[in-house]
Amino acid sequence: MYLQKLTLKNFRVFSDIDITFKNGINIISGPNGQGKTSILESIYYLALTRSFRSTNDKNVIMFNNDYFSINGDILFEKNKHMNAILSYSTNEKKQLYLNKKKIDKFSAYVGKIPCVLLTLNDLKLTMGLPSNRRNFMDVLLSQVSPVYLQNLKSYKKIVQHRNKLLNENSDNHDQNQMEAWNKQLVEYGSYIVNDRIKFIGFMNSNINKYYNKFSDFKEDISVKYNPSFKINSDSDSIQEIMKHFQKKLNKVKFVEEEKRTTIIGPHRDDLDFLKDNKSFKEYGSQGENKTLIIVLKILEWLYVTNQNKKSPLMLLDDIFGELDRSRISGLLNFLDGIGQSFITTTIKNKFNDLSNKNDIYLENSSIVYG
Amino acid sequence: MFENENNSLSYLIDQLHRLPGIGRKTAQRLAFHIIKDNIEDASELAHAILEVKSKIRYCNQCFNITESDKCNICNNPGRDASTICVVEDIVDIIAIEKSNEYQGIYHVLGGAISPLAGISPDDLHIKELLIRSQDADVKEILLAINPSTEGEATMIYLSKLLKPYNKRITRIASGVPFGAHLEFIDNGTIGRDIISRRDVE
Numbered sequence: 001m002y003l004q005k006l007t008l009k010n011f012r013v014f015s016d017i018d019i020t021f022k023n024g025i026n027i028i029s030g031p032n033g034q035g036k037t038s039i040l041e042s043i044y045y046l047a048l049t050r051s052f053r054s055t056n057d058k059n060v061i062m063f064n065n066d067y068f069s070i071n072g073d074i075l076f077e078k079n080k081h082m083n084a085i086l087s088y089s090t091n092e093k094k095q096l097y098l099n100k101k102k103i104d105k106f107s108a109y110v111g112k113i114p115c116v117l118l119t120l121n122d123l124k125l126t127m128g129l130p131s132n133r134r135n136f137m138d139v140l141l142s143q144v145s146p147v148y149l150q151n152l153k154s155y156k157k158i159v160q161h162r163n164k165l166l167n168e169n170s171d172n173h174d175q176n177q178m179e180a181w182n183k184q185l186v187e188y189g190s191y192i193v194n195d196r197i198k199f200i201g202f203m204n205s206n207i208n209k210y211y212n213k214f215s216d217f218k219e220d221i222s223v224k225y226n227p228s229f230k231i232n233s234d235s236d237s238i239q240e241i242m243k244h245f246q247k248k249l250n251k252v253k254f255v256e257e258e259k260r261t262t263i264i265g266p267h268r269d270d271l272d273f274l275k276d277n278k279s280f281k282e283y284g285s286q287g288e289n290k291t292l293i294i295v296l297k298i299l300e301w302l303y304v305t306n307q308n309k310k311s312p313l314m315l316l317d318d319i320f321g322e323l324d325r326s327r328i329s330g331l332l333n334f335l336d337g338i339g340q341s342f343i344t345t346t347i348k349n350k351f352n353d354l355s356n357k358n359d360i361y362l363e364n365s366s367i368v369y370g
Numbered sequence: 371m372f373e374n375e376n377n378s379l380s381y382l383i384d385q386l387h388r389l390p391g392i393g394r395k396t397a398q399r400l401a402f403h404i405i406k407d408n409i410e411d412a413s414e415l416a417h418a419i420l421e422v423k424s425k426i427r428y429c430n431q432c433f434n435i436t437e438s439d440k441c442n443i444c445n446n447p448g449r450d451a452s453t454i455c456v457v458e459d460i461v462d463i464i465a466i467e468k469s470n471e472y473q474g475i476y477h478v479l480g481g482a483i484s485p486l487a488g489i490s491p492d493d494l495h496i497k498e499l500l501i502r503s504q505d506a507d508v509k510e511i512l513l514a515i516n517p518s519t520e521g522e523a524t525m526i527y528l529s530k531l532l533k534p535y536n537k538r539i540t541r542i543a544s545g546v547p548f549g550a551h552l553e554f555i556d557n558g559t560i561g562r563d564i565i566s567r568r569d570v571e
Contacts, residue, residue: 091394147560157486157519164485177483177491180526184519 002340007071010062012038022358029348030362036344047113114312130270144307155188228268314341433478452509482520510538
């Protein structure tokens with residue numbers, strides 16, 4: 001599948017613009033401030049119904065206007081078309097239309113246009129906060145299965161309810177009510193853990209193959225799952241995960257009452273990246289870190305393709321300035337063999353060697369194809 | 371324009387806007403309609419609102435709405451008083467009654483447990499339900515509570531409290547709605563549906 005045409009209205013710097021893309025690599029170049037990243041942002045918005053830059057839909061609307069819309073035409077194999085429209089106005093909720101039909105449940109829509117995003121922000125994925133790594137898994141798994149996203153939404157709600165209860169009821173807590181929330185916490189939380197385990201298993205069976213394409217030395221890279229309760233990642237069934245979760249939850253009951261917050265569950269998960277069994281955080285160099293992040297994004301693409309049966313659009317925002325020649329050519333090699341990708345850059349001639357590409361040049365927020 | 375002025379029109383718009391499901395624009399439209407209406411119609415509307423407030427009360431048994439002490443359903447000798455259907459709200463009774471499938475009586479909780487919304491079990495008509503459940507004539511308690519995280523918590527909570535009474539406790543089948551696709555239903559729902567599966571008739 002690929003995105004054929006994109007129409008933006010009042011989106012950031014674009015009042016009304018039509019952009020035509022090709023299958024394959026699309027290079028979006030131009031000076032700073034012309035809206036290159038905004039184009040990627042709008043594609044991501046249409047795919048995941050939210051921005052990667054702003055948490056407030058209002059901020060995306062062009063100055064002095066009261067709505068924005070993103071309209072995309074997707075072409076599948078065998079000439080099958082799909083049209084998706086996402087719009088938001090200050091006096092209405094976000095609206096989503098798929099082939100002119102209104103979609104009420106966004107979670108059932110996410111994954112229809114899968115995409116993988118790589119920005120400079122992702123360079124913090126390995127070294128930064130655990131929430132970055134959970135978010136990496138959540139965005140990916142939500143696109144693999146609408147069920148994951150719904151479980152996640154329910155789970156987050158349950159954690160909030162539970163935290164509120166822990167905060168209020170420290171003196172005279174109602175054990176029956178707490179158990180009613182615990183039962184759901186364990187149920188939804190275990191399904192989330194189960195899906196994460198599957199993805200981590202996939203990463204571990206493929207990570208070396210791709211990492212060593214970028215590296216001169218043969219290194220053993222692995223991903224270790226650090227859940228907040230003990231599990232046996234290789235063999236545990238969902239029932240066993242629930243049992244372990246419940247057991248640990250009972251054990252920390254008094255700690256939770258003292259801390260007044262939910263301390264066990266997938267919202268406290270983390271991943272450790274290991275190089276020859278040593279922590280990447282401490283032993284990885286800057287260059288190795290960049291390689292690892294590129295590889296993680298490639299694995300994300302592969303996993304979504306594998307599970308969703310649709311190849312995600314690759315969105316790469318301004319990252320090529322940060323990479324050296326060998327990493328650039330390794331990444332471009334990968335992109336050349338997969339469906340559609342979008343690259344923003346200020347330095348257009350970095351990509352001169354690419355034979356099969358679509359050049360889009362932005363100046364004064366209008367478009368020149370080249 | 372007129373909205374910022376402190377006059378009777380903007381007051382009426384504010385009051386209408388307060389109602390659930392009435393946005394600012396709808397409130398305006400209603401207000402202008404009332405202005406164009408003749409005075410008799412307008413006072414009839416005002417009268418209807420006041421009358422409903424003075425006459426409607428809650429049934430002292432099930433908390434449905436009524437104009438006497440007990441509601442029409444509790445008062446109806448044709449209803450099967452051995453089954454109590456527990457619902458969150460009065461509107462749920464209307465929905466179930468429309469189906470014509472249920473012959474028992476009701477109990478309205480007045481919401482679902484929600485720490486975030488500040489609704490604790492004490493805010494709901496749970497004590498009254500437990501008292502009713504002690505009655506030897508009551509054989510079954512049917513929990514017809516909305517399938518949400520809050521509804522589920524309420525259901526788990528009630529089933530714990532009701533257990534000592536040794537009644538049959540049931541819940542309405544939930545989960546996969548007619549015409550839906552299984553791939554879009556969350557694991558929790560599917561899991562529960564599989565646990566509570568039944569034989570094909």
